[in-house]
Amino acid sequence: MIHAGKSDRLFDGTILVILALLCLAVIIPFWYIVVMSLTPLEVWTNTRTAFFPPLNKITFAGYEQLLTSWRLPRAFGVSVFITVFGTTLNLIVTLMMAYPLSLPHFRFRTPILFMVLFTLLFNGGIIPTYILVRDLNLMDSYWALILPGLVSAWNLLVMKAFFENLPAELRDAAKLDGASDWQVFWDVVLPLSKPILATIGLFYAVNHWNSFFDAILYITSAEKQPLQIVLRQLLQAGNMNEFVDMDTRAQMPLQSLRAAAVIIALVPMLIVYPFLQKHFTKGVLLGSIKG
């Protein structure tokens, strides 16, 4: 027994060490980038002070430079708009489509479901979609960032599964009282759907906030570019002339400005992360059970 206890402790210890190292592998890069964004060159290039900089050296000059020029704040605003407006539309259309598909008595349930499922297996590809968006005259319009991904087949199926798992008695009871399909949906089902709306809404919102390739394809004017695009340009640019005011450029080194821009782009995600974690996990499991 004593022997078993010893080998058990060794086993547990090994696992704890490996997991702790994995956490460090995530935390260290973030911490380093935070320090970099807040300190001048000589602090973060010095190994001794790179992780725990002297407090009197910390400066918000990099953030100030980025946030007082027009480029980044504008892009931030565009991303907020796309995320809020886009997610609202995504949710409305997905919700309205998912509910009838969850009802056994809805006549076109099977063919429509088959149609949705097939899009998971096959799609026309980037080029035909690009041509379609161009032919619809959506180039350089925010609609091009919203309409092509209006309904995600996965999210639709997850939401449909949620409705199917609601107790059927609720619906039947309301029906016996003479309620129409709409009344059942509006008065009975919708109030119970807050958790799934939160989950799916977060799925869509994270996607909008993080997406960049659709903007590369469809957005041409600088003032309509979302945050991820401007961040990418900023990371790849040889200098910052386009992103910060020329006269203050010398204050912070290039890499510090880049680090600050990365932090600006990830802070909103960090703020909603606690909610995300709670709802996302549920969504993943719901999707995987039914999927």
Next chain:
Amino acid sequence: MGTKAHELEKADARVSRAFRKDGLLKRAYREFRNQRILYLMVLPGLIYFLVFRYYPMYGAIIAFKDYRVTEGITGSPWVGLEHFREIFSSTYFTNVLSNTLLISAYRFFFGIPAPILLALMLNEVRITWFKKSVQTVTYLPHFLSWVVIYGILSIMLSSSDGLVNKAIVSAGGAKISFLSDPDWFRTVLVASGIWKEIGWSAIIYLAALTAISTELYEAASVDGASRLRKIRDISLPGIMPVVALVSLLSLGNLLSAGFEQVFLMYNPAVYGVGDIIDTWVYRQGIQNFQFSVAAAVGVFKGVIGLILIVTCNWLAKRFTGKGVIW
């Protein structure tokens, strides 16, 4: 008398026929009226799927045409399989295809076991706060955009002042330009992909692990089985269906190889090892306006993906008695 009864019968049949007919129409009408609101609710989503998912499938016929912007999809002349012949005789495409397959294979062989290992380890942790913390930390990168990850990577791996190279140099090694060295590019790609998704992908295995009955573990303990033995003989078999599902779904993406990540991280210096089908389609189609050739590659990719998924599901059905997906 007899004829009258006969006539009466006939009249009765007529009436009831008419009645049935009327009933059918009425039923159909009543159903439509009752379900009217359901049709209205489905309509916007239905239009979306037809326009943005199905119309592009029709648009993919430009792969067999010589697409000209002025003549549109319907008006452009047919050229048959010319574009496909052109693609498959091009040595560059062969290179792109092998890059795609290699990167996907690396992602498969390293990216699938990594979260399984993490889930198995997390499942052994009895200290709740530690387990929760590890989950919170490792899930986080999943929510960050590839642009942010690329930003972090390019700063950390920079050959002039990146943290990793400073560590290498202080350990006596030589600097490595990770993002522009063809020998390192794929490694960085696959490793950073695992770094981003390992925690998130572990969730589904963790859920499967908690569904395994504790009685199994208790019985094994009574028999004196070691912890490792229990992992091998109880935990691992318990999550095998999920492993099969995840593997199968990733096989369907064999020709995708993680487009957004590659698009952000690659550069002309590593095209030889990092250019994949989707990046090539983007450059050919959108940047060089070779819409038809690029669409042909897209069709090729889509059809192979479809065949892979259908075949794997069929194989699973054949050997295990039930399909993994349908």
